[in-house]
Amino acid sequence: xxxxxxxxxxxxxxxxxxGLGAGLRExxxxxxxxxxDAFAPLVREAGLEFRSLPSRPQARHEVEGRRALMxxxxxxxxxxxQGFADAVDERTDLLLLSTTTAxxxxxxxxxMGIPAIGAYLQPTAPTGDFPPVVMGTRSLGRLGNRAAxxxxxxxxxxxxxxxxxxxxxxxxxxxxxPSEIRRRQERAHEPVLHGFSTALVPRPSDWRTGxxxxxxxxxxxxxxxxxxxxVEDFLAAGARPVFVGFGSMAAGHGERLSxxxxxxxxxxxxxxxVQAGSAGLAGDGDDVxxxxxxxxxxxxxxxAAVVQHAGAGTTAAALRAGVPTVAVPVTADQPFWAxxxxxxxxxxxxxxxxxxxxxxxxxxxxxxxxxxxxxxAASVAARHMATEDGVGAVLQALG
Numbered sequence: 001x002x003x004x005x006x007x008x009x010x011x012x013x014x015x016x017x018x019g020l021g022a023g024l025r026e027x028x029x030x031x032x033x034x035x036x037d038a039f040a041p042l043v044r045e046a047g048l049e050f051r052s053l054p055s056r057p058q059a060r061h062e063v064e065g066r067r068a069l070m071x072x073x074x075x076x077x078x079x080x081x082q083g084f085a086d087a088v089d090e091r092t093d094l095l096l097l098s099t100t101t102a103x104x105x106x107x108x109x110x111x112m113g114i115p116a117i118g119a120y121l122q123p124t125a126p127t128g129d130f131p132p133v134v135m136g137t138r139s140l141g142r143l144g145n146r147a148a149x150x151x152x153x154x155x156x157x158x159x160x161x162x163x164x165x166x167x168x169x170x171x172x173x174x175x176x177x178p179s180e181i182r183r184r185q186e187r188a189h190e191p192v193l194h195g196f197s198t199a200l201v202p203r204p205s206d207w208r209t210g211x212x213x214x215x216x217x218x219x220x221x222x223x224x225x226x227x228x229x230x231v232e233d234f235l236a237a238g239a240r241p242v243f244v245g246f247g248s249m250a251a252g253h254g255e256r257l258s259x260x261x262x263x264x265x266x267x268x269x270x271x272x273x274v275q276a277g278s279a280g281l282a283g284d285g286d287d288v289x290x291x292x293x294x295x296x297x298x299x300x301x302x303x304a305a306v307v308q309h310a311g312a313g314t315t316a317a318a319l320r321a322g323v324p325t326v327a328v329p330v331t332a333d334q335p336f337w338a339x340x341x342x343x344x345x346x347x348x349x350x351x352x353x354x355x356x357x358x359x360x361x362x363x364x365x366x367x368x369x370x371x372x373x374x375x376x377a378a379s380v381a382a383r384h385m386a387t388e389d390g391v392g393a394v395l396q397a398l399g
Contacts, residue, residue, distance in 0.1 A: 001398065002093045005119070006034045006101040008053055008080060010248040012313040013098065014039045015219035016121060016195055018046040020096075022220045023391030029398075034087040046220035053101075054083040073159050077104065081167040084108055094398070099124060103160045103178055104167060106185070111171035117397060118192030121312050122333050125192070125211055126150050127204035134332060137339035146206075153182065193397060195390050196312060199319065199381040200340045215388025216316045221295045231273070231299070234289040238271055240304040241289070242365060245275030249309045249330040250353070254280035261307075262288055263358035268366050273303065296321075305368045307361065310338035310350065319346060322382035324374035326364045328353050345377030 005021055007014045014035050021031040025047055032049040036056070043050040056076045081104040088095070088108050095116040097105040102118050109116035122133050126149025128142030140148055157178040164178050189210035194201075195217040203213045227235075234241070244261050258274070262283045265272040274283045274290050282290045296314065300306060300321035308314045310327040315337040318325045325347035327338035341347035348364040368374050 002030045002032075002091050003096060004032045004034060004051075004088060004092045004094070005096040005098075006053070006084060006087070006105055007098040008035060008056065008100045009098075010311075011039065011042075012247060012311040013100065013121065015042060016217040016313060017096075017098070017119070018042050018048065018220040020119070020195070020217040020391055020394060021048045022046040023217075024394065027391075027395055032092075034084070042220070045222065051087045052083070053087060054079045056080075074162055077160055078163040078166055080104060081107075081163040082170065085167060085170060088112060088114070096394075103156070103181075104163060106181060107164060107167050107171060107173060111173055116190075117394075118190070119217075119394070120192055120194050121196065121217075122336075123194060123196075123201055123204070123213075124153070124156075125204075125207055126153070128206055129204040130336075133336040137335055154179065157182070191397060193394060197316060197319070197381070197385045197388055199384040200315070200337070200344065212393070214393030215390035216320070216385065217390045218297065218316075218320075219295070219313065221297050225295060225298065227294060227298050228291070231289065231291060231294065234271075234273065235302055238287075240302065241271035241273045242305045242307060242369070243273050243275070243299065243303045244281065244307040245314070246277050246279050246281070246309045246328070246330070247275075247311055247314060248278045249311070249334075250277070250279035252279070254282070257356075258282050260356065260358040260361060264361035264365060267358065267362040268369070270304070270365060270369065273299070305365060305374075307365070309353070310334040310341065312337055315341060316385075319378055319381045320385050322375070322379040324348075324368040324378050326351070326361065326368050328356050328361075344381060346374060346381055348374070 003024055005017050007017045017033055021033050025031045032051055033043045034051040034053050036053050040050045084104050085108055092114055095105050095109050095114055096119045097116055099120045099122055106116055126146045128145050131140055131145045132149050132152035135148055160178045191210045194213045197216050198213050257279055258281050271287045274281045276292055296317035300317050303323055305324045306318040307326045310329045325341050327341055327347050327350045329335040329338040329350055330353040338350035342349055348368050351360050
């Protein structure tokens with residue numbers, strides 16, 4: 001089967017699909033991953049064909065208001081829809097669509113007569129169990145949570161309305177609002193597979209048939225991949241260090257974050273591995289090592305704790321390694337994942353990014369590293385995750 005996976009966003013929104021794609025390829029399928037050019041090396045390293053999608057402009061959250069961000073998002077998804085139509089050809093047998101690309105890809109699937117399956121990294125369907133992932137962690141009660149979930153979907157429809165109109169015109173399809181497409185999808189119980197662990201988010205009992213939580217899709221790591229020699233040397237030189245990284249978040253805050261991170265580590269008498277990321281974190285001294293990108297799957301099992309922004313992928317990687325987390329959520333779905341980690345006991349209470357200080361970080365790290373309850377909870381989750389087979393579930397869905 002010729003499968004095209006479409007994903008857009010940050011590295012954390014794309015990397016899991018390299019592992020999913022590699023697993024499907026190993027099962028005998030011909031797999032292409034369509035995403036932005038920045039991630040072409042990840043795609044090709046996994047042995048997948050790459051196709052280009054338009055890149056999202058970098059939004060400056062500090063200066064742009066909500067309306068400006070909405071306009072930016074609307075313009076981006078309109079361009080993304082046109083790029084999506086270019087990326088799909090008549091040889092494609094199946095589309096696997098991420099949360100971001102699904103509202104566009106289903107129109108391409110309709111026009112070309114290609115089956116499509118949602119492959120999401122976040123829960124988006126309304127449920128009474130928790131509020132929408134983009135609206136914080138405070139429960140509004142079962143009725144309130146479901147109402148908020150429906151409202152969040154209507155807000156997403158607004159972002160995609162212009163893009164859907166333009167895409168359907170290009171594809172010679174009759175005009176149809178995003179909300180109607182979504183209702184049609186729900187009535188047909190079209191499948192959506194969610195690539196996260198039930199250790200973090202059990203499948204809500206009030207979800208419709210066809211919505212399933214299948215386990216995490218792990219970013220591809222080549223079998224021969226090893227940690228750099230400098231990392232191995234640092235790990236061997238003393239006690240287990242703490243990992244600190246914010247991935248593609250916190251650009252422009254590198255100096256402040258670097259300073260308070262080093263202060264917190266030294267206040268707690270801890271060694272640290274600091275990942276530069278988009279923020280450009282850096283630390284000096286024999287007790288701190290600054291690194292670039294390394295596979296979390298190789299590094300996290302060898303650290304004492306993980307300080308991170310609570311992106312879905314980093315959250316899952318820390319749990320898989322059985323190590324506790326100090327979550328510092330920045331935006332979007334990160335407060336949701338930070339709250340889930342704390343709820344299962346595998347993390348300290350989240351520290352909102354705007355409230356982060358060296359004192360708060362040092363206190364949280366002291367508890368995460370020295371109170372064994374956090375490690376035990378993370379280990380329980382790790383054992384649960386080891387029983388899940390996210391790629392196998394997708395293969396089963398393919399029939």
